[in-house]
């Protein structure tokens with residue numbers, strides 16, 4: 001009943017761990033698998049080893065999380081151990097990559113594709129970099145160029161991850177599809193935002209600003225998935241604030257084929273995957289749906 005497909009990849013249920021939430025360590029990712037995820041995404045892998053920002057990097061506020069982890073990465077050439085251990089994982093593993101230039105995206109994608117992940121997600125949307133993700137994810141022509149150049153060197157499907165922060169979301173999505181993207185992931189965090197500690201009168205995050213995730217951004221995610229579904233014919237991995245089965249159904253109705261679970265692991269623990277799946281299944285039975293395909297895009301009919 002919960003089976004779905006994303007760019008030809010079969011998922012036993014539509015819940016997918018979002019990138020960056022639980023890192024790249026196989027030990028933790030195996031727990032995600034054991035707790036019922038349909039697929040998992042690795043933390044974004046970059047060109048060189050990078051520490052990321054100083055603590056605090058994540059803060060919870062009343063309706064979500066604010067983070068500026070800062071793309072910490074061991075660097076794509078320093079993950080041999082991780083790749084070896086990840087081979088034991090039976091559910092689809094999606095690699096996520098970022099680069100500081102189109103050439104770096106291509107170089108990393110070529111290397112990572114050889115590790116045979118089920119798919120490569122292109123993080124062209126991180127807001128915690130110098131230009132707040134504007135470099136690749138804001139303009140259709142730039143996003144399209146990243147996708148077409150990566151596509152040329154990768155044998156595995158490519159899924160650009162879009163930012164909700166561009167006013168040209170539909171155009172960016174279309175450019176990605178035209179450039180050969182196999183699926184689209186949306187959304188990355190919203191922002192940047194800031195939270196100030198009124199005792200110290202200083203921003204709490206060391207980086208000062210961060211991207212918003214969790215329940216606060218769900219309506220934005222729903223609108224973005226809705227807009228992307230109207231624009232492209234490739235599958236969508238929808239994410240942003242999905243915390244329970246009802247949220248998952250909403251994003252599926254907007255047009256997603258599978259749903260990312262990120263900040264929900266903060267609220268509900270690693271069990272979030274099986275809980276969201278069970279709740280979704282119950283709702284489907286109540287509403288007379290027999291499979292995920294029937295739900296996808298119903299808000300457009």
Ligand SMILES: Cc1cc2nc3c(=O)[nH]c(=O)nc-3n(C[C@H](O)[C@H](O)[C@H](O)COP(=O)(O)O)c2cc1C
Nearest residue numbers: 018019020044067123187188213214240241262263
């Ligand atoms: C602590 C943290 C780290 C993240 N790191 C990444 C990352 O490395 N790459 C990426 O593409 N997205 C990253 N994201 C964004 C998430 O993958 C996701 O798109 C976003 O949080 C919205 O989903 P959610 O509301 O379910 O968390 C991160 C989010 C958080 C909260």
